[in-house]
Amino acid sequence: MRTRTIVETRKVPHTIDGRTVLVDEAYTVRVPVPPRDWDRAVRTGLLAVAGIVGAAAVTWSTVSIGALLQTDVPAAAAYAAAGTFDLLWIGCMALEWLARYDPARAAAPRRAGWVALVVAMLAITAHGSLAGSLAIGLIGSAVSAGAKTLWWLTLRSFTHRLNSRTQQWVDAQRADSEGELALIPVRRELARARSLVAAEKTARRTQDADPDPADVEEDGPDADVVPMHKPRVVVSAKDAVRDAWDAGLRDPVQIRRTASAAHGSPISDATVARYVRALKVGA
Known part of the structure; x- marks a missing residue:
C-alpha cells in the first residue's frame, strides 16, 4: 500500500x-494514499477534449457561415450573426444539463438543441456548395455534429439516472420549492393591490364627506362651540417708540406716553431717550 x-x-x-x-x-x-481515481481523471480529460472540440466547431462555423452571410451584409454583422449558430445549440445543451433531473423540462431544450444543430449544419453545407466545394461544406457541418454529439455524451456520463419512485419524490420536492418561490411575487402583487384598494377607499371617503350637513344651520350658533378670543398682540418697547417716532412725534414726553400706551406698560424715560438717539442716528 x-x-x-x-x-x-x-x-x-x-x-x-x-x-x-x-x-x-x-x-x-x-x-x-488512496488509489488513483481513474474515472475522475478520464472525465476531466474528456471535458478538456470536449471543450477543444466545441471551440473548434464554433470557430469553423463562424468563419464558414460568416463568409456566406457577408455577401449581402457587412462583414462585422455577418460574423456576429454567424457566431450565434453553434452558440444556440450550446446554450440549449446547458439548459438541458440544468434540467437533467427533470425529464419533462429537459425535453424542450434537447429538441431545440438538435434543431439548432441542423440549421447550423445546413448553413455550413450551403457555404461549401456556393463556394464550389460541397465536400468541404459537408465536412465542416460534420465538425459541428461531432462536437454536439461529444458534448451530449459527456454530459450524460455525469448524469445519474433515477428510478421511478425516486424521480416522483424529487418532482414532489421540486414542486413544493418552486411553489414557494412562485408565491413570493404573488404575495407582493397582492400586497400592492390591497394597498391600492385601501388608498382608493380612503380617497372616496374623503371626497364623499360633507363638511356642511343639511340638518345643521350653516351660519347659526353651535352650542358645542366655545368662542375664542383673539389674543392680544404685544408690542415691544422698541417697536412702540419707533411707531411714535414714525408718526411724527418728537417731544420725549409725548413719545413716552404714546409708546407706553401701545406697549401696555410704562416705559422709562431712559429707555425712550436711548431708542430716540438710535432713531436720530439712523435718520
Missing part, C-alpha cells in the same frame, strides 16, 4: 522555572 508523509501538530507540556504550559509540537505521520 502506498503511503505519504504529512506533518501534524499536538499539544505537549513545556516547563520553564517550574511553570508548565501547553505548546504545539510538530510531528510526522505516514498515512495511506
